[in-house]
Amino acid sequence: MRVVIIVESGPRPGARWLLRPGETMVFGRTERADVILGEDPSLSSRHFHVSIEGDACVIEDLQSTNGTWMNDEPIRSIVLNDGDRIRAGQFVFAFQFDSSYATHPIVPSPITTDHDPHSAAAEIPLPPADLAPADLAPADLPEWQSPPTAPAETTPPKTLSNQDTVPEDEFSEFETRATEPATSPPAFEVPRTDISDTNVPEIPKIKKKPSPPLGHLELQLHRCPSGLMCATQLSAWADPSMIVERLAFACPTTFIVDFGRTQLAATEAVDETMPDYLLANIPPAVAAEVSPRMVPIVDPQQRVEWVQNGWGSNGMIVLFSQVPVFPLLEHYQRLMGTAKTDTGKSSSFVGLCWPSVLDTVLNNGKPEFAAEIAEPCETILLQCNQSPGGWRLFGNDRLEAFLTQCQIPVQVDKS
Numbered sequence: 001m002r003v004v005i006i007v008e009s010g011p012r013p014g015a016r017w018l019l020r021p022g023e024t025m026v027f028g029r030t031e032r033a034d035v036i037l038g039e040d041p042s043l044s045s046r047h048f049h050v051s052i053e054g055d056a057c058v059i060e061d062l063q064s065t066n067g068t069w070m071n072d073e074p075i076r077s078i079v080l081n082d083g084d085r086i087r088a089g090q091f092v093f094a095f096q097f098d099s100s101y102a103t104h105p106i107v108p109s110p111i112t113t114d115h116d117p118h119s120a121a122a123e124i125p126l127p128p129a130d131l132a133p134a135d136l137a138p139a140d141l142p143e144w145q146s147p148p149t150a151p152a153e154t155t156p157p158k159t160l161s162n163q164d165t166v167p168e169d170e171f172s173e174f175e176t177r178a179t180e181p182a183t184s185p186p187a188f189e190v191p192r193t194d195i196s197d198t199n200v201p202e203i204p205k206i207k208k209k210p211s212p213p214l215g216h217l218e219l220q221l222h223r224c225p226s227g228l229m230c231a232t233q234l235s236a237w238a239d240p241s242m243i244v245e246r247l248a249f250a251c252p253t254t255f256i257v258d259f260g261r262t263q264l265a266a267t268e269a270v271d272e273t274m275p276d277y278l279l280a281n282i283p284p285a286v287a288a289e290v291s292p293r294m295v296p297i298v299d300p301q302q303r304v305e306w307v308q309n310g311w312g313s314n315g316m317i318v319l320f321s322q323v324p325v326f327p328l329l330e331h332y333q334r335l336m337g338t339a340k341t342d343t344g345k346s347s348s349f350v351g352l353c354w355p356s357v358l359d360t361v362l363n364n365g366k367p368e369f370a371a372e373i374a375e376p377c378e379t380i381l382l383q384c385n386q387s388p389g390g391w392r393l394f395g396n397d398r399l400e401a402f403l404t405q406c407q408i409p410v411q412v413d414k415s
Helices: 168-179 240-248 284-290 300-310 325-336 355-364 367-374 399-405
Strands: 003-009 016-019 024-028 048-053 056-061 068-070 073-075 077-080 085-088 091-097 219-223 229-233 253-257 293-297 316-320 379-383 391-395 410-412
Touching (some): 003 048, 016 048, 016 325, 219 399, 240 253, 293 300
Antiparallel strands (some): 048 056, 229 391, 253 293, 253 316
16 A cells, blocks of 8 residues: 655645655654644644554654644544545645555646745746647647748848958858859959958858748657566757757646756755755765755756756756655755665665666666656656767656647557
């Protein structure tokens, strides 16, 4: 049996935690708890804990000041049933049995998320009005038509000096005129004696890169040895910022960023009282120097700038998930063995916060472990230098439906 604990109402609506057999999870206001809910001063430092004991899910109040309630009745210790709701302080928690992050949606409206620290009801951003055609769905694009032929030029061509900077569109005309044979060649040429040929700056020849078809983004989907699904771009030109923006319109984005490797400017944490370091089991001063951080991004411009400037450094992972940042952070800390409660343990550390490690685990790792990593996410975007565009996507069996929802054509490799 597995249980998902969901914040149905309170300061952090929609937050979720996954509890597995044999685990115990302490909820409270301070760092003495496993799940820190510091935004509610009415909670005790260790308010209650939930555990799975055999086939039973048990909740126990830890002698909290304001008590733990079920159906307006205070409780001390009780066995929970599927769908039960527990109130502690300002929070109301719903308990869903035999569940996962993926199979149950967030209880509040999907526009409510913790991804924006300044808003309790941040909306998933809509495409900006001046969005480039490459970021639009193919169905929204007009059929390409060749541009109309420009009318013949009636004014005499411009006289260009050696110091003139020729705009690209004018240079193409100038180059054409310069290479056409004259109808009546002059009988003689006047030698130029006013300037030295060695001082004449050469006008550089402008080469235009061939542009890919606007709005074209087509992926190939195949199953990995780990059992997960992997999607890669069929053509090499689709850079990662393009796929990030396409997917971000359908799902919030959370970045795992190693600011040291990417050389990006570090941002402030969403909540100053809750550090967002993946390596939470080391001293904070050390974590600030070496640990990647988990940062939700809702600003489209910041998403593009981060991906364009930080990609390729083995220091950036993009998660597309409806799960708020702190439950997501705790989930990956637990899988990595780097939660605060893991301090001093001898268990091995798994570096899932770096693309090179995570890519290997998601592609070739043990199926059970890979499935747990992908479970809270619709898809995970990773650096992969061997794939077209330098990236690939991982997800579970919902990945094809999610890409279709984003209006991205998918070819499924069933071999």
